[in-house]
Amino acid sequence: MSKTSMQQTSPASATELNRDAEDYSTTPEFIYGGPFIKVDKPSPFLNVATPINLQLQGSFKKSFAYYSLKERMPVILTKVIDYVSREGSKIKSASGGTDDDLHSFIQYVSKLKNDLVTNKKYDLLTVDTPEAKRWNQWIESCDAQTYFMNTWVFTECYVYRRLREGCELIKGLANFDPFDEQKDQSFNNSMEPMCVVAEKLLTMLPESDKDKRKADFISLLKICLWSNKCDLSLSMGEQVTLKNEGVKTTPSRDVLDPFQMVLDLKDKVLVDDSAKIADLVVTRAESFAKAIEGNTSLKAKCSCNRLATSAGVPLCPQEEKPAEAPAPAEGEQPAELPPCPAKFTIPQDVMFDIVCDNSGYELFTDLCLAHFLIAQKVVQKVRFHVKAIPWFVSDVTPRDFKYVIGSCANGNYKREIPPEHKPEPAEGEAPAEPEPPRVISADSLRQLGGQWEKFVQDGVFEVLSDDFWTSPHVYKDMKRYDPDLYRKLQFATCVLFKGDLNYRKLLGEKNWNPMTGFEPALQGFMPAPVAALRTVKADLICGLPKGKADQLNTIDEKWMEKGDYGVIQVCAKCEPLKVSERPCPLYGDTCRGTVCQ
């Protein structure tokens, strides 16, 4: 499509857009009948960084929240407009949309961007779905209802939810992902490091002794940590290819080895609980396995019940719909129902949960860790929690999950690395045998991708996409807003949260004293042992030793915004899995989790 036929709707006037969000507060008030009088309303903006123990928000002009809302997010929205303008024909043929659809979407995103930069009041969602209605309840219950005056996490999640609404409202764009091109490109740019990791992972899969297994588990946790640097939201859509800044090699022989990178970045890990995580997962998995083995009751026959699925009850693909059982006697439960899962106090499978972050290389490393845990028989199942809608540019959706596994299974990459140049032999010495070139290829990657496709088919890898993960809520409030999800997580040996946004939500978007412990910072969010792998990309953190934050601030006051440092943290303490207090939907109110009356 030619550009002319897709002229961008000019956004609000340059003056409007160039006005700093705070200008509005000092614009002269028009006093009816009188002259313009400059009214010095106190500006709601403070020229400070986020004060300790307050939540991150755009009103603190020296905070990363302010910079992100004022500079970074408008760039992300502009890139969406540019993508739709540039690739209109490709998008139309993929989505079935029309020129008018694309034009309407561009107008929608332009208005969203203008409302953001001028700190307007949130608009309610107009799409008519139960999930949107819940969003509108949350928007209306906010104390502050403008983009810069509410918590950063609420506004940021709101902007991505509105971006989704821009597609939902336009029939031809209902399934359009404005970030699909960037995510797919990011995957394709990471082929070589993935081939290197795939080759190494194959050597880690054969069952090994406890020490090697623990060492490999720790290595893979750190591979997963540093893969979080591949984040298109932070880079505002610029392609992020993994680089090991610390190591200079000759370009032609320059092979990025993520395992070497882990060693080189050792001092950048500010908290390293990786060994604790490895021990905790193995120990807890062993106790779950014993409990399941010994569980003679409550063998749920089928996971048709939602809560049963929470407990990790495997799908029973061959299950015929039970023949209509005779009507149960008065007050009896119908015979073919599985036992009420609300009574489960142990899972039906030994499971490890990963709350995913970015697609592409980061998801690839999550799959590697999951595969390792299955191959070493540490757990029987890994659940991947992904996002139901396009989120923070590069977060994983079910479509991305499928794309990454399929692209690994069909991976195509090969590069020969010339052997190191040998010095000329000394006088009279025979020349050294030339080393064979090192070949980096996708053979191992294809092998893994094929196995992962099978794991998905067999339910060993399960993908879930609860709406809660794309809500604006921090995790201490999960029990209140999604108790079913909270209970679902309780059946895991450990829940691993990936990335910075998850970390912000784990800490309640609060700028803690950096020496605050991880457990108190969770503020009671302990469905299971919670672990976090996070490269530091926002100005909040916890668990640091005394003086560490001051030392890093002295080196670079922006150290928390670049992803150069990482934390690996775990809270082993968790809420015991008790019989559910909530009636399960299938059994209705007769069942309060105790024996169904």
Ligand SMILES: O=P(O)(O)OC[C@@]1(O)O[C@H](CO)[C@@H](O)[C@@H]1O
């Ligand atoms: O969760 P991720 O992908 O590691 O990072 C999310 C992120 O890019 O978005 C926010 C900035 O817009 C920050 O939390 C962080 O920089």
